[in-house]
Amino acid sequence: MSLRLLTRRIVATPSRLRPLARTLVTPSQPATASVTEAPKADAEAPAESAPSGFKLQPRQSRGGFVNGRPIYLDAQATTPMDPRVLDKMLPLLTEQYGNPHSRTHAYGWEAEELVENAREEVAKLINAGPKDIVFTSGATESNNLIVKGIANFHKSKKKHIITTQTEHKCVLDSCRFLQSQGFEVTYLPVGPTGLVSLDELKAALRPDTSLVSIMFVNNEIGVIQPIAEISRVIKEYAKEQGVTKPLLHTDAAQAVGKVPVDVEAMGIDVMSISGHKIYGPKGVGAAYVRRRPRVRLEPLIHGGGQERGLRSGTVPAPIVVGLGEAARLAREEMAADHAHVSRLSKRLVEGINENVGYVVRNGDPEHGYPGCVNLSFAYVEGESLLMALKDVALSSGSACTSASLEPSYVLRALGASDDMAHSSLRFGIGRFTTDEEIEMVIKRITQVVTKLRDMSPLWEMAVEEGIDLSTIEWSGH
Ligand SMILES: Cc1ncc(COP(=O)(O)O)c(C=O)c1O
Numbered sequence: 001m002s003l004r005l006l007t008r009r010i011v012a013t014p015s016r017l018r019p020l021a022r023t024l025v026t027p028s029q030p031a032t033a034s035v036t037e038a039p040k041a042d043a044e045a046p047a048e049s050a051p052s053g054f055k056l057q058p059r060q061s062r063g064g065f066v067n068g069r070p071i072y073l074d075a076q077a078t079t080p081m082d083p084r085v086l087d088k089m090l091p092l093l094t095e096q097y098g099n100p101h102s103r104t105h106a107y108g109w110e111a112e113e114l115v116e117n118a119r120e121e122v123a124k125l126i127n128a129g130p131k132d133i134v135f136t137s138g139a140t141e142s143n144n145l146i147v148k149g150i151a152n153f154h155k156s157k158k159k160h161i162i163t164t165q166t167e168h169k170c171v172l173d174s175c176r177f178l179q180s181q182g183f184e185v186t187y188l189p190v191g192p193t194g195l196v197s198l199d200e201l202k203a204a205l206r207p208d209t210s211l212v213s214i215m216f217v218n219n220e221i222g223v224i225q226p227i228a229e230i231s232r233v234i235k236e237y238a239k240e241q242g243v244t245k246p247l248l249h250t251d252a253a254q255a256v257g258k259v260p261v262d263v264e265a266m267g268i269d270v271m272s273i274s275g276h277k278i279y280g281p282k283g284v285g286a287a288y289v290r291r292r293p294r295v296r297l298e299p300l301i302h303g304g305g306q307e308r309g310l311r312s313g314t315v316p317a318p319i320v321v322g323l324g325e326a327a328r329l330a331r332e333e334m335a336a337d338h339a340h341v342s343r344l345s346k347r348l349v350e351g352i353n354e355n356v357g358y359v360v361r362n363g364d365p366e367h368g369y370p371g372c373v374n375l376s377f378a379y380v381e382g383e384s385l386l387m388a389l390k391d392v393a394l395s396s397g398s399a400c401t402s403a404s405l406e407p408s409y410v411l412r413a414l415g416a417s418d419d420m421a422h423s424s425l426r427f428g429i430g431r432f433t434t435d436e437e438i439e440m441v442i443k444r445i446t447q448v449v450t451k452l453r454d455m456s457p458l459w460e461m462a463v464e465e466g467i468d469l470s471t472i473e474w475s476g477h
Helices: 002-010 083-094 106-125 139-153 169-180 196-204 225-239 315-356 380-389 409-413 418-422 437-452 457-465
Strands: 134-135 160-164 184-187 208-214 247-250 270-274 285-289 359-362 372-379 398-400 403-405 422-428
Touching: 002 106, 106 134, 134 139, 134 247, 139 160, 139 169, 139 247, 160 169, 169 184, 184 196, 196 225, 225 247, 225 359, 225 409, 285 372, 315 359, 315 372, 315 437, 380 422, 380 437, 403 409, 403 418, 409 418, 418 422, 437 457
Parallel strands: 160 184, 160 208, 208 247, 247 270
Antiparallel strands: 134 285, 270 285, 359 372, 372 422, 398 403
């Protein structure tokens, strides 16, 4: 034991690599620019030098571009890694490169300790125990592991699964795959704001339902499902019917770290987490798999038996440590992040409302995450909007597949018309979004929507001439 401790000290992080307290990207400051006051190039600002050796560019804004790059407003697709996360990871990419499963030397012990600290941080964020956390490559893998793993484990007695029509593709496609293997899946519809109905859930439950998989925050419209109530409905059903309780899974890739998630209080059995949605690295995530009472599932990957045998393969210590630090920061800063994102979200919606008419907000702002604002601009094609808004990085409500532009299945599930689904944009606001960027985006949206509508014959007919477009009989050629 004393040898172990001694050797550990010898390979401890050299001081030059030890993370220093620093902020590379300044968190947003109070409003500094207005629509009329375009941000000035700030060429005089000195270049900051990061402890990691990177030379940092001073911030230069021109048009919508910041440092020659578009304003990033796509926080649901991914988030920039917090520089404090990078600081934590760097020593593991240089000096502390041990395999966390090596038992015979200090490099391994050191990496193991760092991985276990990260596990604790992820667990604390969701009020779980560290042993309930299984590291994976991201939420796609966690969702596949949980949905297929639970279905397969219980298949001799239970072959029914319930999910919703608005899940992420990785849940929907895992369910479709299971259907091809003989399972039955109920895809619950959602109401006009994207919420599932508890009554419809109750009616769909069956004695052979092994799993209910309902996402926490939707990635396209930000709606938050009532997970605690969903859990209650499932428990009541099992009690009334005298059957074993179906397990509750929630894909919380867009929720963890953004809104409070408490697996105990909310009665969640299994959950999926992604690193790159919470300012952590890409390629890492976690599955929460409750141990008491124990959730049984079949692994997808077989091998060395790491991660309780549920996910074989060497745990990638650098990115796992990054996930742990991202989780710690999210826990400590969640209230501040939420207040910041809410304020900017409110300003964005107000600013667009003041300047542009015929805009519909998709989702449910009452029960939604404010950092995801999905708007449909009537009489404007979402893709044309995106093309004209080259200086803002956004997503549209059209899933661009190889051959066609299909309207988003999530918006369709809300009952949106194809036109409105096609004209939608998703604004993703995050920890590093600034007031200046929001003002610039309001200004650019106003300019571009006005210009596109001025050129649109539909806009002219419907709004300027008051013709009801649904009464027109279009002639084909
Ligand atoms: C709700 C949801 N689930 C799952 C995923 C997949 O996450 P990952 O990129 O970690 O595989 C995403 C990311 O787009 C998501 O938004």
